[in-house]
Amino acid sequence: MTDSSLVRARALRKDYGTGEGLVRAVDGIDLDVAPGERVAVMGPSGCGKSTLLHLLGGLDRSSGGELWFHGRRIGQLGERALAEMRRKEVGFVFQAFHLMEELTAQENVELPALLTGVPPRAARRRARDLLDRVGVGDRIGHLPSALSGGQRQRVAIARALVNEPVLVLADEPTGNLDSAATLDVLRIFEELHAAGQTLVIVTHDERIGATADRLIFMHDGAFTDETLLSGDSRSLGALIGLEEQASE
């Protein structure tokens, strides 16, 4: 890949444990993600997909190799700089939503903006706009416990987007959702992609993987295969499959 990559990993490694108990969760991965690209990483549970995503987003530190984000070497960033990177340049979407239970949908979405120093009124406006955009504008005052799984994930997506990050990392974003909710989330990702948002999605669902520009297969911490998907076949087929399932 080129130097214009948004994310660039070389021989990236993450180990847990030592000696005989050593587990290599990520094992020498090379990866380039171009701006505006939608990459899906697929593989069975425990293959290291989530760990890779955590490394890419600066949630965890690698044990070896090099990782660049926006031209900066992440390994050389201090905790404060990493926090700032997460705050301003990366948006996370988790399988388990990870919303604050005591905050309403709107308050959850505006939180990262407040952390960045956006004035409260502006943060509120952004949150409302985003919640409208992801289709839960009528649920802004609801607590997470009063929302369905799909609605929670849409709130989580809105939260990931509130600071207009250059990269959105989604870890099994549809793992806890039924087919209809999965379809809703994928439509949102489709819209984001169309708007030029860079997306890295980790999933074990082939139908989700099929919606990406590039599909990477992972096994035992390493990439085993990579497929470039094209136009109609990548998204529509998958979406149609899901639509059929959702309508049943």
Added chain:
Amino acid sequence: MSRLLVILRLAGRDVRHRPGEAVMLVVIMMAATAALALGLLLQGTTAHPYQTTREATSGPDALATDFPSGGVPSGGFPSGGGTPASPAALKQIAPLARAQGVAGHSGPLPVAFPVLTFDGRTDAVLAEGRSSAPAAVDQPELTQGRWVRADAVVIERSFADALGVHAGDRITLNGRPFTVAGVAVTAAFPVNGVGFLEGSSQWPNPGLIWTTTADAETLATRQYPLGYVLNLKLTNPADAENFADRFDPGGYTDNTGGLYVIPWQMISHQDGLVIAHEQKILLVGSWLLALLAVGSLAILVGGRMAEQNRRVGLLKAVGGTPALVAGVLLAEYLALAVIAGAAGVVVGWLTAPLLTNPSTGLLGSAGAPHLTLPVIALVVGIALAVATLASYIPAVRAARTSTVDALADAARPPRRHARLIACSARLPVPLLLALRLASRRPRRVLLSGLSIAVTVSGIVAVLFAHATLTVSPSGPAGTADPGLSDVGFISQTARENRVLLLITVMLIALAAVNVIFTTWATVQDSRHAAAVTRALGASAGQFITGLSAAQILPAIGGALAGIAGGYALFTAANQGPSASQPPAWWLVTAVLGTLVAVAGLTAVPARLATRRPVAEALQGDGT
């Protein structure tokens, strides 16, 4: 029966499973119960030693004194010499030896009022003239050295202890050198002489020494002539107070300037007063400690209960009723309370002599005889009450948790305070995090604030007590005369200050434990929220500051409430001299020091909490 067995077995297993926490619980409760036991054990603690000393020294049933008016030194060495006999005083006191109801006597004995100097310290004393032959009434019991002889004196033990003087040392009286022949105890004089000349504006707390009669007479001056003491044995010692009243119909004002009769009960009472202040400090302190212990336990128990969610679910899943679950959880803490209460009684019982024996000036042990069943029952009962108060709500809450939620180990949902959340949005990030963290568990915040309020109340009360003790009504050290040390008063004040210090240290230690527990409980409770917040971009430093601020916010309220509380506490407990205001900077330092200490203590658990990688913390279930 089998139900009880199950409860006891499960409670026992849990204690064995977490021995560290069980020990911590016992230590916290023990600190409070030991202070309480100590306070209770000190009640009337000198009564037995006084009786022992009275028997050993053939102590008087009544003591008649006839001291010259203002007959105590007021500064410098008394000038003049000669033999300033006081024929009028002698004539007034002597007939008492033949009064109705008197069975025996010794004296009248001459008493001079010289100034004693030893090791750079100067104090006024009563020098009682004695013959070498043993007296029939009040023959002081030597605890060191030999009895009086020419140019050699014996010093009363509490006074000798306060001065640091021993047999063989050299002292001066009115500038004349004397050898200390020995040290002795007596039942005719209160410990440290405190209050013996109460009412004397110049010198209420004299020391006592014995000299030969001739030496006493030569120590008298024209300015301070001889006074006299007559020790009386009565036919009915129990009637000594009525006997004394016959000679003092106008009521007590001052035992200088005329005849005065002191019954033995008054001396015994005065001895008791020596530790009465200490007892009061300990009792008040123990209640404060008990309050803090409730706070510590509530937080600790709450934290443990949260960890036991899954266990509760399992118990219920196998058929345990809510009552059985609550029983298991309560039984554990009540058993620990009994152990802590018993340990507290033992610690208090062993500590009591350390506070009363070294300078009482009496014979015998003070603490041991007073360990009674009511004291044990009261202390253990309070330990049980503290444990029940702290564990009842969490136990019942755990018992009511849905089995499915408990099995899933779902955390108790946090509270939502919409207005606070909205307000916090306008604040800098650390304060935003602090307010939101604090508002998740308002009861814990309240407990935390109360804990600080109790501690600061204790500290402020101690500061008031210290200011009042240091500045006595009649001058810097109990005497109006800056040239005299008033060693007895200083000695008593030092003892009281030691007890105040002990209570203060215990209060601060328990409060520190509370702060750490609260922070740790908040850390544990907000693990998920913290991980999400950090994943969204909050830095570790912002989170640490926020967590510390979440503890400091209630601490500010608690500290301010503690100033008012401390003053109220001191006013309620103090029935002695009127309260003296401590310097403002003492109070400011106490408040600021408390807040700095809270900040310091919370920083450690907060920092530890951020060491865990965010990714790892996010692996659990979310919302």
